Amino acid sequence: GQQLNQSPQSMFIQEGEDVSMNCTSSSIFNTWLWYKQEPGEGPVLLIALYKAGELTSNGRLTAQFGITRKDSFLNISASIPSDVGIYFCAGHEGGSEKLVFGKGMKLTVNP
Amino acid sequence: GAVVSQHPSRVICKSGTSVKIECRSLDFQATTMFWYRQFPKQSLMLMATSNEGSKATYEQGVEKDKFLINHASLTLSTLTVTSAHPEDSSFYICSARRDFGETQYFGPGTRLLVL
Numbered sequence: 001g002q003q004l005n006q007s008p009q010s011m012f013i014q015e016g017e018d019v020s021m022n023c024t025s026s027s028i029f030n031t032w033l034w035y036k037q038e039p040g041e042g043p044v045l046l047i048a049l050y051k052a053g054e055l056t057s058n059g060r061l062t063a064q065f066g067i068t069r070k071d072s073f074l075n076i077s078a079s080i081p082s083d084v085g086i087y088f089c090a091g092h093e094g095g096s097e098k099l100v101f102g103k104g105m106k107l108t109v110n111p
Numbered sequence: 112g113a114v115v116s117q118h119p120s121r122v123i124c125k126s127g128t129s130v131k132i133e134c135r136s137l138d139f140q141a142t143t144m145f146w147y148r149q150f151p152k153q154s155l156m157l158m159a160t161s162n163e164g165s166k167a168t169y170e171q172g173v174e175k176d177k178f179l180i181n182h183a184s185l186t187l188s189t190l191t192v193t194s195a196h197p198e199d200s201s202f203y204i205c206s207a208r209r210d211f212g213e214t215q216y217f218g219p220g221t222r223l224l225v226l
Contacts, residue, residue, distance in 0.1 A: 003154070040222065041219050041220060042217035043155070045214060045217075097212075099215055103154045
């Protein structure tokens with residue numbers, strides 16, 4: 001089935017640096033969601049986007065719903081050690097109720 | 112935010128036995144619950160969609176007789192892995208949502224190890 005193309009697959013950064021990641025799809029998505037998953041835990045919703053062009057912030061996190069409705073990005077500013085984890089993009093394709101996930105991006109933050 | 116719990120958090124069982132995993136929405140009524148499986152270093156893969164009071168809809172390649180799903184109430188869904196085998200060892204995660212189009216909230220997952 002459909003899977004989102006998420007990049008990069010991993011990043012190693014220094015504390016205080018900014019991080020950017022993105023997701024693309026071959027078809028139109030009605031919603032874009034960004035989740036963070038820590039080892040042994042379920043995904044936790046960070047930001048939800050519902051309209052093309054929408055730009056939403058949650059603390060140091062900012063995400064945008066691409067105007068073509070086929071992409072989204074997530075930025076993390078001034079990273080801190082507790083930002084480590086795996087970040088997944090996900091979305092609803094067309095009118096589907098099913099969530100499609102990206103492969104995830106593993107973030108490592110060096111203090 | 113909405114809270115979803117899972118029980119147990121981890122389980123070890125012998126090959127051939129059955130294991131039941133519970134998923135509960137603690138502070139809202141969930142018309143739909145979803146069951147996912149996640150292998151190490153991989154993404155979440157949807158197994159089935161469960162609507163309260165009706166039969167679950169399974170994704171292609173998921174055996175419905177092996178992964179029994181019951182959604183008897185608006186706050187509880189169960190996944191039973193029948194006659195478990197080592198290849199069923201995985202991280203099973205449920206999610207729940209109030210209504211169509213609303214956000215899914217995920218449980219903390221259940222780690223299953225079949226020996």
